[in-house]
Amino acid sequence: MSDIYLKFVNTPMGRTTAQTLGLPSPVPLKRWKRTDQPFIEGDVLVGAVNGSKAVGAIASLLSASPAKLFHASAVDTLNDSSRSGNRAEALPLNTDIDLKFSALVLDATGIKDTTDLRAVYDFFHPTIRKLAGNGRVLVIGQNPATCRQPAKAAAHQALEGFVRSVGKEVGRKGATANLLWMAPGAEKQLESSVRFFLSPRSAYVSGQVARIGKSTDAPATNPVAPLTGKVALVTGASRGIGASIAETLTRDGATVIGLDIPPAMEDLQKVMNAIKGKALACDITDEKAAGQIADFVKEHFGGIDLVVHNAGITRDKTLGNMPEHFWDMTIAVNLTAEELIDEELMHRQLLRENGRIVCISSISGIAGNFGQTNYSTAKCGVIGYVEAMAKQVKNGVTINAIAPGFIETRMTAAMPITVREAGRRMNSLSQGGLPIDVAEAIAWYCNPASNGVNGNVVRVCGQSLIGK
Numbered sequence: 217m218s219d220i221y222l223k224f225v226n227t228p229m230g231r232t233t234a235q236t237l238g239l240p241s242p243v244p245l246k247r248w249k250r251t252d253q254p255f256i257e258g259d260v261l262v263g264a265v266n267g268s269k270a271v272g273a274i275a276s277l278l279s280a281s282p283a284k285l286f287h288a289s290a291v292d293t294l295n296d297s298s299r300s301g302n303r304a305e306a307l308p309l310n311t312d313i314d315l316k317f318s319a320l321v322l323d324a325t326g327i328k329d330t331t332d333l334r335a336v337y338d339f340f341h342p343t344i345r346k347l348a349g350n351g352r353v354l355v356i357g358q359n360p361a362t363c364r365q366p367a368k369a370a371a372h373q374a375l376e377g378f379v380r381s382v383g384k385e386v387g388r389k390g391a392t393a394n395l396l397w398m399a400p401g402a403e404k405q406l407e408s409s410v411r412f413f414l415s416p417r418s419a420y421v422s423g424q425v426a427r428i429g430k431s432t433d434a435p436a437t438n439p440v441a442p443l444t445g446k447v448a449l450v451t452g453a454s455r456g457i458g459a460s461i462a463e464t465l466t467r468d469g470a471t472v473i474g475l476d477i478p479p480a481m482e483d484l485q486k487v488m489n490a491i492k493g494k495a496l497a498c499d500i501t502d503e504k505a506a507g508q509i510a511d512f513v514k515e516h517f518g519g520i521d522l523v524v525h526n527a528g529i530t531r532d533k534t535l536g537n538m539p540e541h542f543w544d545m546t547i548a549v550n551l552t553a554e555e556l557i558d559e560e561l562m563h564r565q566l567l568r569e570n571g572r573i574v575c576i577s578s579i580s581g582i583a584g585n586f587g588q589t590n591y592s593t594a595k596c597g598v599i600g601y602v603e604a605m606a607k608q609v610k611n612g613v614t615i616n617a618i619a620p621g622f623i624e625t626r627m628t629a630a631m632p633i634t635v636r637e638a639g640r641r642m643n644s645l646s647q648g649g650l651p652i653d654v655a656e657a658i659a660w661y662c663n664p665a666s667n668g669v670n671g672n673v674v675r676v677c678g679q680s681l682i683g684k
């Protein structure tokens with residue numbers, strides 16, 4: 217369903233009307249379009265708090281991109297080694313800056329206590345108005361859980377509040393703000409996440425925190441098709457978000473097994489034909505489903521690398537009016553089936569080394585929602601499952617979740633117009649997301665270089681006002 221209001225406010229008459237009436241003026245988001253498109257272009261300003269550790273990795277990644285790199289001399293700790301080879305120009309932050317930045321990046325891993333938070337102000341205060349439309353703010357801090365000193369943990373936790381507020385300020389121009397919490401020594405694991413959060417692939421991700429853990433060195437991948445040679449299972453792949461996930465993983469080099477219920481076979485076959493994938497007719501709540509999936513995987517590919525649990529249903533009713541089969545079905549599809557499929561694939565050793573499991577939660581699972589006790593219970597359970605499993609997975613396997621907000625699909629098109637309009641506008645970007653926005657975040661998790669990204673729940677919700 218197209219967002220007519222978004223189109224209208226981006227006409228001269230619509231812009232004037234919105235300004236006069238004080239209505240939201242969403243900016244069209246730039247999404248990643250071409251396989252040869254660089255992850256970032258334009259002028260990028262990088263700063264680092266004294267003693268920060270990630271700036272070298274960030275500078276060398278950016279210097280290999282077409283972006284023109286500046287470093288902020290006022291808070292500069294870009295040392296000679298990190299600067300060597302890149303084209304960073306020093307930019308004094310105490311003067312008028314005559315530039316528009318496509319990204320402002322601050323390595324704040326060096327923050328030692330709360331007084332150091334002043335460096336965050338010093339970097340962003342003179343530059344935030346210079347952020348271009350559809351720009352990116354990215355802060356890198358240390359995961360507070362790894363800080364021994366309470367004052368240090370407090371300061372790094374504080375960065376979350378900072379980023380969430382900046383996201384609300386810059387969202388008006390279609391820009392985003394996000395935070396990476398790095399574990400000590402995880403500099404080499406940063407690259408895939410920095411690429412994702414600075415690129416148009418994260419157009420609808422704002423106000424989020426991703427935790428990057430230390431891991432073994434990632435294998436070198438083809439940046440254009442990082443999933444080459446991988447086999448992916450995507451459930452609920454006949455339409456909506458699932459179809460987009462299947463297409464996006466194929467674009468990135470994977471071979472996809474698309475699964476859906478038997479009545480959806482015609483649609484599923486169309487999607488699979490277009491991407492040369494394999495269709496599997498299966499109701500994941502069937503008691504034989506996990507075994508059927510494992511047999512299919514073994515027979516056709518011998519094993520699986522990427523498992524995306526996308527299939528989901530809603531059966532809304534207020535609790536007192538909810539028939540028991542509404543409760544049972546919603547828990548079975550959205551939660552229990554995922555556990556049983558993973559258990560079977562792992563028990564039969566079909567999930568390969570460095571495998572990826574991705575689950576789909578929802579902002580309803582975080583904030584709760586009227587008439588959705590069953591759905592919110594299931595989607596919150598998904599978060600618990602991912603967090604617990606992340607501690608148990610072995611052999612380089614990771615498990616993460618995406619919690620989508622309002623995404624333009626058949627599911628949301630079926631909402632009453634007032635609820636739909638509220639869902640679209642009640643976020644920092646004042647618009648709904650597209651299935652591709654969820655798919656791009658899943659592709660980031662699935663990237664072999666995201667091996668330090670484990671146990672995360674990242675929202676793809678344009679920084680919805682609902683939930684924490």
Ligand code: NAD
Binds near residue numbers: 498
């Ligand atoms: P959708 O209804 O368009 O697609 C869901 C797919 O799952 C369908 O193809 C359906 O046939 C399949 N499916 C349902 N039950 C199944 C079963 N028992 N076995 C196999 N397949 C089954 O939904 P969507 O909007 O594309 O949502 C995809 C996922 O994202 C779901 O998990 C949903 O809960 C979640 N989500 C969506 C939104 C949104 O705004 N659209 C927001 C938050 C979360």
